[in-house]
Amino acid sequence: MAVGVEEEFHTVDLETHRLLPRADSLLDQLPVERFGAELQRSVVETNSRPFLRLIDLAEDLAALRRGVVASAEPLGLGIVAAGTVPVVDLDALKVTPDPRFENMLEEYQLLAREQLICGAQVHVDVGDRDLAVKIAHRLAPRLPALLALSASSPYWLGGDTGYASYRTLLWSRWPTTGPVGDFASAAEYDAMIDDLIRSGVITDRGMIYFDIRPSAHLPTIELRICDACPRVEDVVLLAGLFRALVIQEMDAVAEGRPAPRVRGEVVRAMNWRAARAGLEGELVDPADGTPMPAPVQIRRMLGELRPTLERMDDWDLVSELTDAVLRGGGSAARQRAAYAEGGLGQVVDLLLAETRANTEWAPGAGPARTQVTGMLAGYDSSADEAVVFDGSARGPYGLLMNTLERLGPDGLADRERERDEVQRQLGMTFRVPGEDHDRLFPVDVIPRIVAAEDWAPLQAGLAQRVKALELFLHDAYTDRHAIRDGVLPAWVVDEAPGLRPDGRLVPRSATRIAVAGIDLVRDGAGRWAVLEDNLRVPSGIGYALANRRLSARILPELLRAVPMTTPARAMTMLHEALVGDASGLALVTSGESDSAYFEHKLLARELGVPLVTPGQLSFDGDGVWADGNRVEVLYRRIDEDELFEAPGADGRRLGPALLTAVARGELRLANAPGNGLGDDKALYAYVPRLIEYYLDERPLVDGVPTYLCRDEEAREQVLDRLDELVLKPVDGYGGAGVTIGPDASRAELDGARERLLAEPGRWIAQETVRLSTHPVFEDGRLRPRAVDLRVFVSQDEGGPRTVPVALTRVAPEGSRVVNSSQGGGSKDTWLMQ
Structure with missing residues (x-):
């Protein structure tokens, strides 16, 4: 409040x-x-x-x-x-x-x-x-x-x-x-x-x-x-x-x-x-x-x-x-x-x-105020996390701002050139769909700092959320207790685009969500809210690790001085969540054509596991194999439908053999097939109820107020306020199909209205959050850009735990869309202890 x-x-x-x-x-x-x-x-x-x-x-x-x-x-x-x-x-x-x-x-x-x-x-x-x-x-x-x-x-x-x-x-x-x-x-x-x-x-x-x-x-x-x-x-x-x-x-x-x-x-x-x-x-x-x-x-x-x-x-x-x-x-x-x-x-x-x-005066602050006036001319700090309106540093940003002032525009430009060289050495690239060449993954040189006062409650709240979603997925594909007890209507499950018959083949003992990527937004008042749950193939851990390595090269003096979480445990936690009591872990990718292939290579190398494509997978009476090695856990970085339709080493569709192995307990897919049900945008509106139902706890992190357009009363409200709300397809991800009312043209709003009226069940609307901003270095100046935060939660036998790395994504100028495929970038994220 x-x-x-x-x-x-x-x-x-x-x-x-x-x-x-x-x-x-x-x-x-x-x-x-x-x-x-x-x-x-x-x-x-x-x-x-x-x-x-x-x-x-x-x-x-x-x-x-x-x-x-x-x-x-x-x-x-x-x-x-x-x-x-x-x-x-x-x-x-x-x-x-x-x-x-x-x-x-x-x-x-x-x-x-x-x-x-x-x-x-x-x-x-x-x-x-x-x-x-x-x-x-x-x-x-x-x-x-x-x-x-x-x-x-x-x-x-x-x-x-x-x-x-x-x-x-x-x-x-x-x-x-x-x-x-x-x-x-x-x-x-x-x-x-x-x-x-x-x-x-x-x-x-x-x-x-x-x-x-x-x-x-x-x-x-x-x-x-x-x-x-x-x-x-x-x-x-x-x-x-x-x-x-x-x-x-x-x-x-x-x-x-x-x-x-x-x-x-x-x-x-x-x-x-x-x-x-x-x-x-x-x-x-x-x-x-x-x-x-x-x-x-x-x-x-x-x-x-x-x-x-x-x-x-x-x-x-x-x-x-x-x-x-x-x-x-x-x-x-x-x-x-x-x-x-x-x-x-x-x-x-x-x-x-x-x-x-x-x-x-500020609680715990000394008398000195750090200002970066030379690079902040005209800076709009009205929703900024790092800069107060007079150009002074906010909260934990004093040391960082001191460094920026010392470096100045020329020094920061030198650090940018060093960043680009390191990225080329690492092969840190991605590919936008429709393009035939790779780009350097956009990383701003100014890191984002998440204060300990924010990070500690976020860890608890997101672990709570993933625990409830894990219980829901098992329940939805088996007994459906939550539906029976009126926690949510049956249509939320039965009509969800992410519902898959294959999801019922996952054993009850298996962890369905080995790793989740939870997207958070923060407004100018400092309120955090969950924007989306990504439970299928969440990306970003590898880029978060790579961003930290870039910071170690371009801002080494700061990394040694700031008390933050270390990403060293991230890969250990991820490995523990993926493997459990099994052995034979492999990471499956669609190959070099995948826009995130750099991340797949990095993760496979850091986890010490083979990186394989669907065509390298084979089967016999003893289970699943990849290039002569037994595979008991397949960390998939490929959509389940694409994986199941792809030909294996024998030229036949992988789906039937993989799902048979899953049902027998010979293979664990991480994440499990059918998890799209859990990150469905319509289900999002019911997650607070699921937390209370399964855990008997009050949700620790809020969501964004959401309207289900299949409901007539909600739909009328959305139609009346279409220019104020964000309209999203229930099965969308990556920003595709989203209409942000305050930023949309009249023609875009008219098109959104037509699509909503044609298929109201396909859409939800959310209140527009004025995203907090963060400085980026551009053309010799600091400029505010909207940011969000993807936090990763892994699950092993000890339950859900937040991974000690996070990915800040940055929207282009004048936009609230942070996805790299639509012009967004990223920042190294320092999680304070």
Whole structure:
């Protein structure tokens, strides 16, 4: 569940410490998609990207602060993140020259002129706007604790107000602030807003300022009660706590638990108490309405949220940040201590210093930020894994970016030439269907890094997925328990293009999925999702190994310095999965005409097994033979239909003899015939149910929302949204037959519509994922390209295990299709430990 933040900042004169209406001079220098104006010309607003991980959010918030501070200081301006600034000249300040803001000034007069305040708003994606409306009211009694944590506005117009958050009192004078009411649906909530607009009290939906509100057009819920916070870590803390509160209430709604019964008048009183006291006084206990020391209530809330925070992997960071703020006290107390030492000037100096110091803060990060500005001109980092919007390195990419900066464009071009030479020496090529010559397999010189925080849960989740699919394949070809118990309808199996009668010949004791290739996508928020399961002839392990060898030649200094998984175990794990307790392993290929023949040769060499073509296979009463050697396991890198139709050494079709040997247990095919049933696109929609059914576990890695077009209701929705969705044939692979709605022309959409209506059962549709991007080196610059990730899972007698190599595939410019046959490329992938 992604979380994002909007922060508001005051612009002040660095010498006089007065609030100045100079935000417009900053905004002229800053990207409009991340920085914006507010009602007052003394306020700049920043908008973070939404993120799944709080550490990524922290990096983005720090980068935004860096951007606004860097633009302000050459102009003699300072940036303050606080609810109010103590030194203000109301007569010198003007609203932003915008018709909407000017109308607000005309309508609301002094109320608008005095809105010299800044807040921090947290947005959480709940996936459903009706749900957002339902939980908004339920959360109201929990918000005063968050207000107390953020309280940073004790001073107003040169004096101490006696409040920790005087901003709250200024803000509460608007007619649409305070606790939100109880609404049964988004439609009912929207009708209330229509009534308010019709009354003339407000002019548009943007003037709904409740303490918490559903978005007007997105399935998100927004926290609005908090002051702006001088320290980034406090903003990250608010984001983590609010998201956990949202998830807790979502669970309560799903389980049918009643909402807490706290009257709106009491909630208003609780908010007032939090604004008055901050962290230094008492808050009102939402459970029984009695006073309680703020730190006690906040620690109690933290304890109640622990299971949810642990579920989101937020517990360690959020508990650490909570301890820090409760030990050090809130911003209001720090400001009062500064005033006691040096008056209002020292208060502003404190706020300026705290806001500026935290431009570098991120959990576990040092103060230095690596920037590769020379090669990032015009770089779009809006969904990037490696680059923050200001050109600094994200997450684990600091060391890599340092190396890129040191090498520069000329040095990277030299590494590219070395890469090409090594590829030629290795014969690292592939062939596009329809072409009569081989190409060098496209490999970008800049590796992709998968952080340990991502890799560890992916390993567990993909092993879980393959284990359930293995059980399903055995069940589908034998007892069909899942169909009998209503987990999925019979047509999913009976009408699947991948269903093969030959699949029933595989013994129950055999492992059907020796190696799986699971395709994952990651969006800009950091959410991973399974896009496809490849259980027939998954390719890519060999190219992943070869990519690592290229990195060892062109970036040896980095490989020695970065703690990552080693691919040395990959071939051992693969060999163990293929052979088991058998002997006589051979890899079968269609031969040099195969586009992936390089990979077949490499794998056979690394596994130490013969590489054979169908014409080298023969049979006798003792089993299967290849060039005089007994074969008990055939690792096939050829489609099963092509293998079975191919002539053997005796000139006859291989199918009957091979399948007889499989049925007798004399030969194991890896992967087993009929596995196409398990990677059918229609079955994909049911995999979460299969995991719960066979394993009694919650799926650990999500899939992409999928619509089965044979269902009339789903089909109508797909037809209405064809330009928004991805349409796929259920038996397709390699990107063939796929229509990506947002990227398709009108003619392409019309053709897709005709094909769907002609054979609705052949198609599924999926929500379009905005793929994360990664830098590639091209024409002397770094450019963002969409990427996915193929992870390999092998199975032996110990169960499924993720192989410690993965293949990142890269889409061409302007495309989301990563397949090499359609112009895609690849990257070495560093899996962090």
